[in-house]
Structure formats: structure tokens, C-alpha cells
Amino acid sequence: MIAVTSHLLPTYSRADLAFERGEGVWLVATTGERYLDFTSGVAVNALGHAHPHMVKALTEQAQKLWHVSNLYRIPEGEKLADRLCSATFADTVFFQNSGAEAMECAIKMARKYQSASGKPERYRIVTFEGAFHGRTLAALAATGNKKYLDGFGPPMPGFDQVPFNDLDAVKKAIGPETAAILIEPVMGEGGVRVVPLPFLRALRKLCDDNGLLLIFDEIQTGVGRTGDLFAYQHTGVEPDIMTIAKALGGGFPVGACLATTEASKGMTAGTHGSTFGGNPLAMAAGNAVMDVVTAKGFLDNVKNSALVLKQKLAELKDRHSSVIAEVRGDGLLMGLRMVPPAAEMVDELRAEKMITVAAGDNVVRLLPPLVINEEEIAEAIARIDRACTTLAQNHARAAKEKVAT
Numbered sequence: 001m002i003a004v005t006s007h008l009l010p011t012y013s014r015a016d017l018a019f020e021r022g023e024g025v026w027l028v029a030t031t032g033e034r035y036l037d038f039t040s041g042v043a044v045n046a047l048g049h050a051h052p053h054m055v056k057a058l059t060e061q062a063q064k065l066w067h068v069s070n071l072y073r074i075p076e077g078e079k080l081a082d083r084l085c086s087a088t089f090a091d092t093v094f095f096q097n098s099g100a101e102a103m104e105c106a107i108k109m110a111r112k113y114q115s116a117s118g119k120p121e122r123y124r125i126v127t128f129e130g131a132f133h134g135r136t137l138a139a140l141a142a143t144g145n146k147k148y149l150d151g152f153g154p155p156m157p158g159f160d161q162v163p164f165n166d167l168d169a170v171k172k173a174i175g176p177e178t179a180a181i182l183i184e185p186v187m188g189e190g191g192v193r194v195v196p197l198p199f200l201r202a203l204r205k206l207c208d209d210n211g212l213l214l215i216f217d218e219i220q221t222g223v224g225r226t227g228d229l230f231a232y233q234h235t236g237v238e239p240d241i242m243t244i245a246k247a248l249g250g251g252f253p254v255g256a257c258l259a260t261t262e263a264s265k266g267m268t269a270g271t272h273g274s275t276f277g278g279n280p281l282a283m284a285a286g287n288a289v290m291d292v293v294t295a296k297g298f299l300d301n302v303k304n305s306a307l308v309l310k311q312k313l314a315e316l317k318d319r320h321s322s323v324i325a326e327v328r329g330d331g332l333l334m335g336l337r338m339v340p341p342a343a344e345m346v347d348e349l350r351a352e353k354m355i356t357v358a359a360g361d362n363v364v365r366l367l368p369p370l371v372i373n374e375e376e377i378a379e380a381i382a383r384i385d386r387a388c389t390t391l392a393q394n395h396a397r398a399a400k401e402k403v404a405t
């Protein structure tokens with residue numbers, strides 16, 4: 001299953017499968033076989049593959065200008081920032097090339113805010129167990145996953161991790177050095193865990209009462225994934241800083257850190273930078289995604305698809321209760337908590353020509369492109385159904401053999 005003859009650094013255990021093109025929710029392998037894509041490049045390909053509007057926008061931009069650096073104005077970036085701000089709580093945007101970089105900007109911004117507010121001693125950030133914020137040293141320290149930190153020297157100081165959904169633990173963690181609280185409204189990698197609304201509200205209040213900033217990591221949930229443009233928008237709780245990335249470029253690497261004027265007040269000229277961040281090609285991709293996702297009816301369709309998918313998954317769970325323990329998630333960020341190891345389900349689904357991705361807490365994530373239609377959902381359900389049947393049979397057989405020996 002693992003391809004070994006490669007000069008790529010082996011930090012990923014890759015499936016021995018390569019794709020050469022894609023059409024909508026379908027990926028075509030080098031063997032010619034068609035796979036139903038329920039991974040979307042890990043929540044990236046929001047518009048599926050080879051979306052005509054994306055292809056046109058990128059082709060046109062590629063013929064004009066790719067990169068100029070941030071020493072000059074970039075009208076496409078000003079336009080995208082303007083659109084992101086008019087659609088959200090934010091007043092200002094810094095563009096980057098990835099989620100982890102957007103997190104770096106958010107972490108620096110929160111520290112700088114406190115410093116610019118006359119409280120330079122405040123630099124610590126409260127984070128949550130099971131979180132994922134990226135793989136740079138600061139984002140990893142925020143993530144706090146021991147497995148990812150092991151062997152990389154002392155983790156960057158300044159992060160206090162507390163159990164998820166435990167308000168008393170958050171209160172205890174807040175001290176004279178605390179600058180901010182950082183959370184994903186839906187924990188993606190951590191197992192598709194939706195943060196309960198009362199908890200989010202309580203975090204907002206704690207921040208307001210203590211002069212802290214609230215940072216939402218919407219790198220996975222943002223840009224339509226949950227059926228709203230951003231997940232926070234159906235919670236009624238607004239952050240001070242928000243990171244986004246994944247779906248923003250629809251497959252082109254783009255990340256962004258959004259903030260209010262107040263939260264960003266320390267980030268003056270010279271305090272932060274990026275050579276590539278916000279280049280015209282990336283901004284053309286971002287604007288093309290926004291054209292489609294904010295078009296009338298698009299997010300309503302996402303909500304409808306999500307409802308259909310959720311109902312059908314609930315039916316599957318009832319019929320395959322020995323395989324699926326729980327269906328959870330928000331919008332088209334769905335998770336199946338499995339009875340057998342989640343990796344077995346991912347393998348079985350791949351055998352059914354459907355690709356998914358595992359997450360923490362023994363969950364299989366279902367992340368279809370947002371453009372999926374009902375017919376494609378029905379096809380996915382049929383494949384999940386067959387995979388569940390096979391897994392149930394395999395486990396029943398294994399249990400029988402165990403009894404027999």
C-alpha cells in the first residue's frame with residue numbers, strides 16, 4: 001500500500017494511488033479509475049476539481065501577472081480583503097500561503113495587541129486538547145499534540161492547553177500573562193467535534209471581562225464548509241481575530257488572518273511580512289472562490305446537501321450500528337465515529353472508489369466538495385453502505401474465529 005521508491009521526505013504514509021485529473025466531485029486515477037472525492041484535498045477543493053470559473057480566472061491571471069511582492073499595491077488583494085471584511089466582523093486582512101502561517105500571524109497579532117495596549121507581560125494563549133492549528137513550531141505548540149511535538153526540542157512557550165468544553169479549566173488557566181483564547185468552532189482534525197454554543201458564548205464573555213482576544217481558527221470550517229460563509233456566523237459569537245486558509249484558494253495555496261482594527265492595532269508597518277503572501281495569482285484564485293461561494297443560492301444549496309447527507313448517514317448508522325457509533329459534524333464537515341478502527345473504514349471506502357480522511361477520536365471525516373448534488377450524495381451513501389456491510393462481515397467472521405480457537 002505504501003509507495004517506497006521516492007525521494008520525497010517520508011513524513012506521510014501515502015496510499016499507493018495517484019490522480020491525474022478531476023471533474024467536479026470526481027477524481028480520475030492514473031489507472032483511469034474514477035474515485036468519488038469525499039476528502040477535497042482535506043477541505044480545500046470547495047468547488048471540486050477543474051471548476052470552469054476557477055480555471056478561467058487563473059488562466060486569465062496567469063497570462064497577466066503572477067507576482068510582484070508586497071512592496072506595491074495589489075488590487076486583486078485589496079478586492080479580496082474588501083470582500084472578506086464586508087462579509088465578516090473583520091476590518092483588516094493579512095494574506096499568507098497556508099493555514100499555519102495564518103496562525104503565526106494571529107499569534108503574533110494577539111501578543112502585539114497586548115503589548116501595544118500597555119500590557120507586554122501578556123503573551124500566553126489558552127488552547128484546547130484535541131485542537132489542530134498547524135505544523136510550524138508556534139502552531140504546533142498551540143496544537144499541543146505530544147506525538148507531533150516529540151523530538152523537536154522544547155515547544156515554544158506561551159500556550160496553556162485545557163480540556164475541551166471545560167469552562168472552569170479555562171478560568172483557571174487565565175492569569176496575568178494571558179493574552180488570548182484560541183479555538184476552532186468545529187474541531188476538524190480532532191475528530192469533527194462541534195463546540196457547544198454556550199461554551200463559545202462563555203469564552204467570548206471571559207475574553208471581554210479580562211481584556212483578552214478571542215481567536216477563531218476557521219482554517220477548516222471557513223469559506224462555506226458549514227453552510228454559512230464562516231462557522232462563527234451561525235453562533236452569534238464574533239471573534240477578534242480569525243484565521244482561514246484551506247478552501248479560500250479552492251486548491252491554490254492561500255491563507256489569511258482577519259482581524260478588527262482594535263485587535264490589529266499593534267501590527268504597524270514592518271511588524272510582519274511575507275514574500276509570496278497575497279500575490280496576484282493567489283488573489284485571483286481567492287476572488288474566484290468568493291464569486292461562486294457568495295453567489296445567490298450557493299450556500300443554501302450547501303445547507304440542503306448537508307441536510308440530505310446528514311439524514312442519510314443517520315439512517316446508515318441505524319442499520320450498521322456495529323460499525324458506525326456516531327454521526328456528527330456541521331454542514332459538509334461530517335464525521336463518522338467508528339466502532340472498528342477508522343483506518344479500516346478509510347481503506348474499505350477506498351476499495352469502493354471513494355476517498356475520505358481519518359481524524360482523531362476514531363472518526364472518518366466526510367469532506368465532499370461544496371458543489372456536490374443529491375445524486376452524488378446518493379452514490380456516496382451506497383458506497384458507505386457497502387463498506388459498512390463488508391466491515392461488519394469481516395468483524396463478525398473474526399469474532400467467530402476467535403471463539404472457535
Ligand SMILES: *Cc1c(COP(=O)(O)O)cnc(C)c1O
Pocket residue numbers: 097098099100101103132133134135184188189217218219220221245246
Ligand atoms: C489544516 C489546518 C491548519 C493548518 O493549515 P496548513 O495549511 O496545513 O498549514 C490549521 N488549523 C486547522 C483548523 C486546520 O484544519
